[in-house]
Amino acid sequence: xxxxxxxxxxxxxxxxxxxxxxxxxxxxxVDGKPMVIHCxxxxxxxxxxxVILVVGVGRDLVTDAVDDAYDGVEYAFQDEQLGTGHAVMxxxxxxxxxEGNVAVLYGDMPMLTAETxxxxxxxxxxxxxxxxxxxxxxENPPDFGRIVRNGDGRxxxxxxxxxxxxxxxxxxxxxxxxxxxxxxxxxxALDRLGSAxxxxxxxxxxxxxxxxxxxxxxxxxxxxxxxxxLGINDPEHLDFAxxxxxIRYAEKMYPRVDALARERRPKPG
Amino acid sequence: MEVTTEREDGVAVVALKxxxxxxxxxxxxxxxxxxxxAGVHNIVIDLSGVVVVDGTGLAExxxxxxxxxxxxxxVRLYGFPTWVTVIFAMTRLNKVFDRFETREAxxxxxxxxxxx
Numbered sequence: 001x002x003x004x005x006x007x008x009x010x011x012x013x014x015x016x017x018x019x020x021x022x023x024x025x026x027x028x029x030v031d032g033k034p035m036v037i038h039c040x041x042x043x044x045x046x047x048x049x050x051v052i053l054v055v056g057v058g059r060d061l062v063t064d065a066v067d068d069a070y071d072g073v074e075y076a077f078q079d080e081q082l083g084t085g086h087a088v089m090x091x092x093x094x095x096x097x098x099e100g101n102v103a104v105l106y107g108d109m110p111m112l113t114a115e116t117x118x119x120x121x122x123x124x125x126x127x128x129x130x131x132x133x134x135x136x137x138x139e140n141p142p143d144f145g146r147i148v149r150n151g152d153g154r155x156x157x158x159x160x161x162x163x164x165x166x167x168x169x170x171x172x173x174x175x176x177x178x179x180x181x182x183x184x185x186x187x188x189a190l191d192r193l194g195s196a197x198x199x200x201x202x203x204x205x206x207x208x209x210x211x212x213x214x215x216x217x218x219x220x221x222x223x224x225x226x227x228x229x230l231g232i233n234d235p236e237h238l239d240f241a242x243x244x245x246x247i248r249y250a251e252k253m254y255p256r257v258d259a260l261a262r263e264r265r266p267k268p269g
Numbered sequence: 270m271e272v273t274t275e276r277e278d279g280v281a282v283v284a285l286k287x288x289x290x291x292x293x294x295x296x297x298x299x300x301x302x303x304x305x306x307a308g309v310h311n312i313v314i315d316l317s318g319v320v321v322v323d324g325t326g327l328a329e330x331x332x333x334x335x336x337x338x339x340x341x342x343x344v345r346l347y348g349f350p351t352w353v354t355v356i357f358a359m360t361r362l363n364k365v366f367d368r369f370e371t372r373e374a375x376x377x378x379x380x381x382x383x384x385x
Contacts, residue, residue, distance in 0.1 A: 139306055139308075140337065140342065227335060240338055243334075244335075247365055250327065250362050250365070253359060253361075254328065254360075256359070257356055257359070257360060258323045261321050261322065261323035
């Protein structure tokens with residue numbers, strides 16, 4: 001790994017009510033493995049071994065599953081589900097005094113790759129930005145936060161879909177849910193987070209607006225890999241993840257399909 | 270390759286005819302792009318006129334599927350010629366796309382959440 005030292009805060013405290021199961025959401029398997037383990041492995045493969053896992057609902061089940069797979073993961077506890085910003089606040093004791101990069105990742109995004117995490121961290125190292133946000137441009141964005149830019153093209157805020165105006169909802173660039181922050185900038189902004197929004201929660205995404213309002217630089221990395229954006233919130237998403245696994249197999253078969261297609265086409269003349 | 274699009278009950282029905290392959294990928298991508306730009310996310314594709322499909326053609330179908338499925342939409346198929354059936358089985362894409370016997374069944378499958 002090059003660049004500044006890095007830690008990852010992996011958010012894994014949610015219950016996942018829409019999963020229709022008593023199992024903590026992040027323990028649902030994708031491709032035969034709990035999704036949180038996929039996320040942990042992606043972080044480690046990106047060169048970030050220092051991981052703080054924020055757990056809440058079913059915390060013992062989650063920590064047991066993670067400890068069975070890997071040593072050295074540290075845990076922060078979110079006893080009340082007061083939002084993603086609140087979840088990151090619970091990791092504060094692991095970040096106080098740390099001078100480096102803090103990647104914030106979600107434990108329900110098992111398709112996010114190490115390469116993409118690395119690219120977000122590398123962008124922060126290259127630009128010195130207070131924060132780097134992974135984004136994607138979609139024609140029909142689902143309920144992802146919209147990336148709001150000013151006239152100069154600089155990111156000024158992320159607005160959650162449920163809080164967005166019609167104009168903001170028309171924005172095609174959306175927040176995927178992977179970030180890299182300067183540690184001090186993150187902690188300073190967390191101190192100023194409020195909960196005056198539709199959910200009455202502390203949104204991590206509001207950190208971006210706070211930093212931008214301070215004049216700090218917020219950069220983005222735009223991915224074109226749709227499957228990486230998949231956050232698993234319900235059985236439909238799990239089904240999609242399973243289908244993406246089949247697609248990966250299909251993609252390996254394309255050269256064979258090409259060969260069969262060549263045989264099938266009418267010969268010239 | 271010909272691409273014909275119709276709307277029915279809030280669903281876009283796209284009929285493909287000819288070779289769904291690298292040579293025609295730009296045409297296919299543009300047609301799908303128009304649908305997406307128009308906010309369509311419930312799509313039925315009629316494959317009955319497809320004579321050959323290659324990896325690039327499959328990739329265009331898969332990319333469309335990913336782009337609508339990440340949101341509230343889906344791509345559903347009907348009208349499988351035997352050769353295309355074999356390709357979908359070989360690549361396991363028959364486990365990715367929901368397939369129907371008829372256009373009516375495919376369109377009706379969107380009924381509970383119809384809308385584009």
